[in-house]
Amino acid sequence: MRPPGERCVQEFCGGAPGCGKGDDVMERPSAKPGEIIVGLDIGSTTVRAVVGEIGSDGVDITGVGESRSRGMRKGVVVNIESTQQSIREAVDKASMMAGVQIATVFSGIAGSHLRGVNSHGIVSIANHECSREDVDRVLDQARRISMPLDRTVIHVLPQDFVIDQQDGVREPVGMSGVRIEARVHLVTAAVSSVQNVTKCIERCNLHVTELVLTPLASAEAVLTDDEKEIGVALVDIGGGATDVVIYSEGSLRHTAVLPIGGENLTNDIAAGLRTPASEAERIKVRYGCAMRSMVDPEETLEVPGVGGRPSRTLSRDYLASIAEPRMEELFQCIAQALHGSGMIDRLNAGVVLCGGGSLLEGSVELAEQVLQVPVRRGVPTGVGGMVEMVRSPAMATAVGLVKYGAARPARIATPSTAGTYQGPVKASATTDGRAQAAGDAHWWGRFRGWLGEVF
Ligand SMILES: Nc1ncnc2c1ncn2[C@@H]1O[C@H](COP(=O)(O)OP(=O)(O)OP(=O)(O)O)[C@@H](O)[C@H]1O
């Protein structure tokens, strides 16, 4: 029996690897050629829908739709109606481009309400040869942690198994033994946040096939298996939040969410340059640089004034002098999160940055300087079709959701007969939620100033 109020992980994860749903726990069967998979990334600044079609040798991207996110704040829904409209807009665009009707989606879930925790379970093996049922039982036990009633488990991610004295087992089915232990990484979410995101998607007549922790999806798009094996941290710098996940020995080991992102830098630039936020955003994207040393001190830019005041000419160096300390603080917070995980020594493959915030010039160089590990910028790989449309760190989550979904059997859309969009299909519904485990709060103080702007 589950504790009262605790909701079944299966309701939310839709069968995440190892959740115990369905008859396949360890292996994610591939979708069939011709199947359509849609990833929906409901970000704080942008909603992205990506359509992928399963081909004979992988996933082909066939449609991409984007809309400005109105109604999300730091990964969680703050306005149902506006979020619904943004989702509808992005999904409609993707539908039209791909020429398919979209009925269901793999949606991301994020936000600082999410927590990641390592857990384990032990059960006896029924017939001295481990079966899928034994694996299901041990995973089910591993997910039974004590939780407040307003939280739910959204992912049960197996790390490894121990059969009798043999540890490091990755595929336990068929192995002989009397006792199996599972080590897992659990991701839990606030039920209300899950319900709100789900509501927005369902109101668009879309069915949520599965909710996926956004950095888990991003990792699917930009990390290599080798990196996951030898140890790597993925840092997704979004508009409202920065997600951090750590992989080692092929499995997710740690998750953290820092409630700061590119919007904070935009606000700093708006204040520092005394210009409207929309101009600050444009200036940041066009001229911003995280390292002063990389900027030509002679280079200048035009800064529009506020309230009808005349525009001014400022040096790009001055802009970098605002950006550098802010980005440095962000990377120091990330460093603290990495140290707090206790896994910093295992990051043999260093850090991979993604998310729109990682596009800031000089961010890789500054990250290397602060984190003291090799850093690269990650773009989605391993897909075909319209690759140019998704070749950006900002597309990591949406493409990752498609790749994640492609590894599972799920028909979510049907090619429209005339090759044109025919409107949404009425569908059933499910759930959703978002991001993850912050844990150590000592970085919080550093950002009181920033957070003051947004809370
Ligand atoms: N070229 C660029 N240089 C600097 N910053 C950029 C650039 N392009 C985008 N950004 C920033 O990236 C942020 C948006 O990133 P992204 O689209 O990954 O966020 P999101 O997914 O909508 O938000 P979140 O993940 O926090 O919910 C914005 O703050 C934007 O200003």
Ligand SMILES: [Mg+2]
């Ligand atoms: Mg994002």
